[in-house]
Amino acid sequence: MKARLLLIMASALIVRPAAAGPWNIEPRLGASVDYETNPALHEFDTRAEEHVAALIYLPLRYDADAVEFSLIPNARFSNSQGYSTLASNFVHIDSSAVFVNERGSTTLQAGLARDSSLYYLGATLNGAGVRRDTATTAIDWTHFFTERAQVQLDGSWAQVRYAQPANDNFLTDYRYPNAGPTFSYAVDERDTLKVIGNAGFYQSLDGRTSSKSQTVQLAFVRQLSELWTLSSAAGYSKSANIEKIFYGPILLGDINSTQNSTVYSANLNRQGETFGLNAGFARALQPTGFSYLSRQDSVTLNGTYTRSERWDFSLSAAWQKTRNPLVSAGVAQLGGGGVTVRYLNAQATANWHWTELWVVSLHATRIMEQYGPPAASGASSGVSLDLTRQFLRTEL
Numbered sequence: 001m002k003a004r005l006l007l008i009m010a011s012a013l014i015v016r017p018a019a020a021g022p023w024n025i026e027p028r029l030g031a032s033v034d035y036e037t038n039p040a041l042h043e044f045d046t047r048a049e050e051h052v053a054a055l056i057y058l059p060l061r062y063d064a065d066a067v068e069f070s071l072i073p074n075a076r077f078s079n080s081q082g083y084s085t086l087a088s089n090f091v092h093i094d095s096s097a098v099f100v101n102e103r104g105s106t107t108l109q110a111g112l113a114r115d116s117s118l119y120y121l122g123a124t125l126n127g128a129g130v131r132r133d134t135a136t137t138a139i140d141w142t143h144f145f146t147e148r149a150q151v152q153l154d155g156s157w158a159q160v161r162y163a164q165p166a167n168d169n170f171l172t173d174y175r176y177p178n179a180g181p182t183f184s185y186a187v188d189e190r191d192t193l194k195v196i197g198n199a200g201f202y203q204s205l206d207g208r209t210s211s212k213s214q215t216v217q218l219a220f221v222r223q224l225s226e227l228w229t230l231s232s233a234a235g236y237s238k239s240a241n242i243e244k245i246f247y248g249p250i251l252l253g254d255i256n257s258t259q260n261s262t263v264y265s266a267n268l269n270r271q272g273e274t275f276g277l278n279a280g281f282a283r284a285l286q287p288t289g290f291s292y293l294s295r296q297d298s299v300t301l302n303g304t305y306t307r308s309e310r311w312d313f314s315l316s317a318a319w320q321k322t323r324n325p326l327v328s329a330g331v332a333q334l335g336g337g338g339v340t341v342r343y344l345n346a347q348a349t350a351n352w353h354w355t356e357l358w359v360v361s362l363h364a365t366r367i368m369e370q371y372g373p374p375a376a377s378g379a380s381s382g383v384s385l386d387l388t389r390q391f392l393r394t395e396l
Contacts (some may be wrong), residue, residue, distance in 0.1 A: 003254035011024040022064050023396040030055035032076075032362075034384035037083035040129070041118060051087045053078030055386065060394070067097040075342045083131040083163075086367065086380060089118035104143040104150070111136045117171065117289065119163060128313055130171065131163035136164035145192075154198075155179035160289065161205070171289045173205040196233065202293050208246075213239040215263060227272050236266040237285045241292045242324075259325065261285060261295050276304040290324040290339075297321040310353045317346040342370040361386040 032053045038046040053075045062069040074092045081089065094111040111134070118129025139157035145151065156178055162171040178200030186192045196219055202211040217235030224230055225286045239259040243250045267280035279301045285293040299319045306312040325338040345367050363386070368379040 022062050023060070024063070024393050025058065025060050025396060026393045027059075027391045028057040028388055029391075030386055030388035031168045032078075032384055032386045034087060034382060036086055036380050036382040038378065038380035039087050039382070041086070041112075041367065041380055043376050043378050046378075049080075049085065049087060051078045051080050052268050053080075053087075055388065065361065066100050068100075069096070071095045083116040084118065084129040086118060086129075086382070088118070088129065090115035091210075104141070106142075107138075107140040109136070109138040109140075127139045132215075133161045133163070135159045147232060150184050152182040152184070153179070159205075159286070162289065165377070172209070172291055174202060174287055174289065175205060178213075190223040192221040194221070194233070195305045196235070200293075202239075202287050204291065207244065209241065209243050211239045211259070211292045213237060213285055213293060217263060227270050229269045229271075230267070231263075231269070232266040234262070237261050237263045241284055243291070259285070259292065262357070269379065274306045276302075278302045286322075288322055288324060292325045296325040312351050312353075314349045314351075315347070317344070319344050339371055339373070342368075344368040357390045357392070359386075359388045361388065361389065 023255070032055055033051070034053070035048065035050050037048050039049050056073065056075045056077070058074075059070060059072045061071075070095045072092075073088075073240040074094070076090050078087060078089055080087045080089060090113070092111065092113045092115070095109070097108045103208070109206065113132075115132055115134075116129045117132045136156065136158045138154070141153045143151050157176070159175045161173045164171055178198055180196065180198030182197075183195045184192055185194075196215075196217040198213075198215045200211075200213045202213070204210065215235060215237040217233045219233035221230065221232075222230045237260070240261060241257045243255045243257075245255060258332045263282075263284050265280065265282035265284070267278065270277040281297075281299045283297050286296045286297060288294040288296070297320070301315070301317045303315045304312065305314070320341070320343045322341045322343070323338055345365075347363055347365045349364075350362045352362075354360055363382075363384045365382045365384075366379075367382075368377070370377045
């Protein structure tokens with residue numbers, strides 16, 4: 001029913017007569033069939049599944065001289081029930097507004113999402129996937145003092161809730177605001193130095209645990225050539241954690257602990273007409289739905305190749321190792337305790353542009369996870385075939 005309603009709304013927008021103005025819409029609608037060998041990522045009792053889904057992408061944009069606005073609903077509706085598999089449905093609504101002046105810009109962003117923790121969070125415990133509801137806002141203010149020097153102030157807020165059963169509590173609903181400045185100075189045409197600061201406050205919505213974190217990094221950006229860019233950053237992050245201990249409704253006191261880590265990142269980017277590449281690795285303290293911030297090591301690779309007007313290919317892979325601290329019997333298990341999760345998500349895609357507006361896409365995926373203690377693992381391989389109709393840009 002939801003899918004039919006959105007399709008009717010999209011059709012109404014598409015057939016509306018075009019008129020001159022800054023508002024425009026460029027919809028993309030499609031259908032997908034997929035096969036997964038183990039979409040629940042179970043270690044035992046694995047079951048293959050096939051699904052049929054409708055894909056909806058409705059970007060609404062406003063373009064003026066100094067103002068840009070976008071509202072982008074993106075959804076997948078299929079015959080899959082619930083949120084316990086990789087093939088779960090999702091609805092994402094993202095919006096942004098950009099204001100530009102002679103000395104800088106201001107960007108406002110907001111988003112709402114309903115999806116599965118299994119796919120977007122990676123493995124949790126025993127391959128359990130639940131519905132995840134996310135609300136986010138962010139602001140970015142950039143000001144150029146001179147042609148070489150600029151300052152940037154970033155702030156964001158996120159709230160995440162998990163619809164897990166009443167007898168399970170392996171995921172923590174949380175709120176996470178954070179903000180910080182970035183100062184950039186262009187040493188010459190190719191080299192830029194940055195000093196990055198950030199402070200955040202992670203808090204479980206039940207008020208039981210919280211983390212106050214501060215991070216400072218020094219970054220360097222090098223334009224290697226017209227096509228290649230290298231970015232790197234390194235610094236230190238400190239998190240002060242608090243757990244409240246209750247006896248029934250009575251607060252007995254707090255348990256304090258710290259979680260400190262070096263943080264770093266490196267990224268190599270190539271942007272060409274036929275071949276693009278983005279590769280990087282990073283370590284950071286991130287909110288992942290557990291009692292405190294989690295230390296996350298990640299490696300990412302994204303490549304695109306355009307062979308002709310009709311054929312293009314892409315490859316993406318993301319590997320994560322996350323150390324998730326737990327709270328058990330009133331003791332914060334940091335250092336030597338907690339759960340370590342290793343997660344790999346790789347996908348290869350071939351797109352055939354049947355016509356200017358119709359595209360046929362073939363995807364091959366591989367998802368693997370390992371977590372513990374106790375040690376356990378799960379993996380799934382899948383293929384999917386998508387047929388997508390790209391509608392021409394229509395002025396509203």
